[in-house]
Structure formats: C-alpha cells, structure tokens
Amino acid sequence: MTASIGFIGAGNMARSLLGGLLQQGHPAASLRASDPDAGSRERVAAMGVAVEEDNAALVAACDAVVLAVKPQQLAGVLSGIAPALRRRRPLLVSIAAGVPVQTLVAGAGDDTLAVVRAMPNTPALLGAGATGALANSACGERERALADAILGAVGIVEWVDDEALLDVVTAVSGSGPAYFFLLMELVTGAGESLGLPPETARRLCVQTALGAARMAYETGEPLAQLREQVTSPGGTTAAALDALEAAGIRDMVARAVTAARDRGRALASESTGAR
Ligand SMILES: NC(=O)c1ccc[n+]([C@@H]2O[C@H](COP(=O)([O-])OP(=O)(O)OC[C@H]3O[C@@H](n4cnc5c(N)ncnc54)[C@H](OP(=O)(O)O)[C@@H]3O)[C@@H](O)[C@H]2O)c1
Known part of the structure; x- marks a missing residue:
C-alpha cells in the first residue's frame, strides 16, 4: 500500500x-x-x-x-x-x-x-x-x-x-556548495585577470567543475587517484597544485570544515537552550 x-x-x-x-x-x-x-x-x-x-x-x-x-x-x-x-x-x-x-x-x-x-x-x-x-x-x-x-x-x-x-x-554537504562556488569564483576571476573574457572564463570553469564532479561520481575512483591522473610531473597542473600546497590549502580546508562543524554545534546548543 x-x-x-x-x-x-x-x-x-x-x-x-x-x-x-x-x-x-x-x-x-x-x-x-x-x-x-x-x-x-x-x-x-x-x-x-x-x-x-x-x-x-x-x-x-x-x-x-x-x-x-x-x-x-x-x-x-x-x-x-x-x-x-x-x-x-x-x-x-x-x-x-x-x-x-x-x-x-x-x-x-x-x-x-x-x-x-x-x-x-x-x-x-x-x-x-x-x-x-x-x-x-x-x-x-x-x-x-x-x-x-x-x-x-x-x-x-x-x-x-x-x-x-x-x-x-552540515559542514561537508550543507555548507559545501559555497566552498565550490568560492573556488569557481576564484578560478574564473584568475582566468579573467589573465586575459580571458569574463563569460568565457565562467563557462570554462563551471563546465570543468561539472566534468570533474561527474568523473568522480561516475568512476567512483579515489579522489587522490583522479587528481594524480591529470597531473603530469613537471607539467602545468603540477605547477598549480604546488602553489596551492605551498599556500597551505590542506590545512586551510580542514580548518574551514571544522569551523562549520563547530558553528553548527554551537547553533544547535543555543536553540536547545532557548527552548
Ligand atoms: N532551501 C534549502 O536549500 C534548504 C537546505 C537545507 C535545509 N533546509 C531546511 O528546510 C526547511 C524549509 O526550507 P525552505 O527553503 O523550503 O523554506 P521556505 O521556502 O520558507 O518554506 C517554509 C514554508 O513554511 C511555511 N510556514 C510557516 N509557518 C508555518 C506553519 N505554522 N504551518 C505550516 N507552514 C508554515 C512558510 O510560510 P511563510 O512564508 O508564510 O512563513 C513557508 O511557505 C528549513 O527548516 C530549512 O532549514 C532548506
């Protein structure tokens, strides 16, 4: 029934x-x-x-x-x-x-x-x-x-x-769309400041995010493996990833997701306390 x-x-x-x-x-x-x-x-x-x-x-x-x-x-x-x-x-x-x-x-x-x-x-x-x-x-x-x-x-x-x-x-998927929007915003902006027309940069970036998400979703392969597959030693992708690693991206993202988790916890206890 x-x-x-x-x-x-x-x-x-x-x-x-x-x-x-x-x-x-x-x-x-x-x-x-x-x-x-x-x-x-x-x-x-x-x-x-x-x-x-x-x-x-x-x-x-x-x-x-x-x-x-x-x-x-x-x-x-x-x-x-x-x-x-x-x-x-x-x-x-x-x-x-x-x-x-x-x-x-x-x-x-x-x-x-x-x-x-x-x-x-x-x-x-x-x-x-x-x-x-x-x-x-x-x-x-x-x-x-x-x-x-x-x-x-x-x-x-x-x-x-x-x-x-x-x-x-909440910290991973609830707030998650904003993390990916920010990354797309930054990549699009960088492409623009290096000379691409804004709409071209946006279309290339959004389609790339969609394609990367589909590759991860449809293959189910480990994310690190997918990243390694598109990173030739000494190549352009490696140059970009080296710059991100040097800037501390791993620690930055871990701190961001933890901050969202902690904020969710605090909001829940505030709302429970208020009842
Ligand atoms: N939208 C999202 O992406 C998203 C994501 C995650 C979680 N959520 C959660 O999903 C819930 C709904 O979000 P939403 O975006 O759909 O909100 P929404 O569009 O504001 O819908 C809530 C509806 O409930 C109505 N309502 C208010 N008081 C009511 C009552 N006493 N009895 C029956 N209906 C009443 C509201 O009417 P009025 O407009 O007249 O107040 C409104 O039409 C929220 O708790 C939100 O935290 C939403």
Whole structure:
C-alpha cells in the first residue's frame, strides 16, 4: 500500500521533494501539504497535491509527516500538532537545520515517536541534493525505508548513526556548495585577470567543475587517484597544485570544515537552550 505523505510548510524544499516524489511515480492522491500562505498552497495545488491550512488535519491523514518549515517556526508548529501526532503516530521527518531529535520528540510530547532528522542541501532544489539523515531508535526498517524514499526523491541520502555527525554533514554537504562556488569564483576571476573574457572564463570553469564532479561520481575512483591522473610531473597542473600546497590549502580546508562543524554545534546548543 502506498504511504500517505504530508508536508507541513509548502515552501521551496517541500515543493522540490513533492516534485521528486511525483516524478518517481508516487501517486499525487497520497501526497498533501499545509501552509498558512495562500500563494504557497496554490503552487503546490497546481502540482495536483491536496492542500490544507490546518496542520493537525494533515497529520491525522498521513503515514509520514515532513516538517519543512524554517527552524524558528518549528516550536509553534509542533505545539499545534502534538495531540494529532500522539494519536496518529506517523513517521516524523524533520529537515529543519540544526533542530535536534530531542527537541522534536519533546515538542511532540512523545519520546516513542519514530523520528528522522535530515540535513538536505540547496542543490536538492534541482534534484541534485546530498542529504545526511539520522533515525532515532523508534524507527525500524520500514520507517527508514520510507524516509529514504522521501528524502531520496531529490538526490542521494547518507545515513549516520550518531546525531553529532549531522553537524559534520552540515559542514561537508550543507555548507559545501559555497566552498565550490568560492573556488569557481576564484578560478574564473584568475582566468579573467589573465586575459580571458569574463563569460568565457565562467563557462570554462563551471563546465570543468561539472566534468570533474561527474568523473568522480561516475568512476567512483579515489579522489587522490583522479587528481594524480591529470597531473603530469613537471607539467602545468603540477605547477598549480604546488602553489596551492605551498599556500597551505590542506590545512586551510580542514580548518574551514571544522569551523562549520563547530558553528553548527554551537547553533544547535543555543536553540536547545532557548527552548
Ligand atoms: N532551501 C534549502 O536549500 C534548504 C537546505 C537545507 C535545509 N533546509 C531546511 O528546510 C526547511 C524549509 O526550507 P525552505 O527553503 O523550503 O523554506 P521556505 O521556502 O520558507 O518554506 C517554509 C514554508 O513554511 C511555511 N510556514 C510557516 N509557518 C508555518 C506553519 N505554522 N504551518 C505550516 N507552514 C508554515 C512558510 O510560510 P511563510 O512564508 O508564510 O512563513 C513557508 O511557505 C528549513 O527548516 C530549512 O532549514 C532548506
């Protein structure tokens, strides 16, 4: 039997997940969404998905409920749906950045509820996302498979078994697109300052990033090996990589990713402390 899946918050991420589920053949009749904003409801209704204003009514009708509101809107949403959650006991999936499982079960008032906390990233909006996910101990195989199908509708899903690792997921893939944008920005700028027309530099750089990502993705070969394969001793690539190594790029990147992990941790404890 097809699971009924409801989204609380019909914004950008919910629309992408709904679009992905529909594309994968999930019947529209078993999808619904709620949102106070009429414009958001209309956009989702145009996809053939049932919409409502009442979050508790949505919970009462669903096997899985995805919390797709902003983190600061979550406490209010949870207090409104807690009785319905305790009655219906759906799988609860939260994509709200930085909100711990403990906050979710405490908000629902039921620590036996099956909860999945997930961290998607922005390319999910194009169906090319990378999501890290954690299931609490109340989740069985069925719940994990259902969450996998929902989150996997917009890209890959990697499961972690320690909630602290979601801060590392945030540092690698959540914030990750910005690291690659910065590198592309810098390479494009350097190409420009060495004489290439700006649009030419941009197109060459973006296509190169795409090609490199596809080579890594499709071959599955170790990244260091791929790098070595395109680096002839004494050649142009080696000259560039030597300059990056001399500038301390390895330490710089390690410090950047660690800083993001630490910031995620601090934000989560601030938000837990505030509740
Ligand atoms: N976008 C991303 O790339 C991304 C990446 C990783 C994680 N996330 C997480 O995904 C979640 C959703 O992000 P988003 O970009 O989709 O945000 P969004 O576009 O702002 O969508 C959130 C929607 O929830 C609605 N809403 C507010 N209060 C509500 C309530 N009480 N009941 C039902 N709906 C309510 C909002 O309406 P109003 O606009 O009227 O408030 C809005 O339409 C966030 O928690 C974010 O941390 C997003």
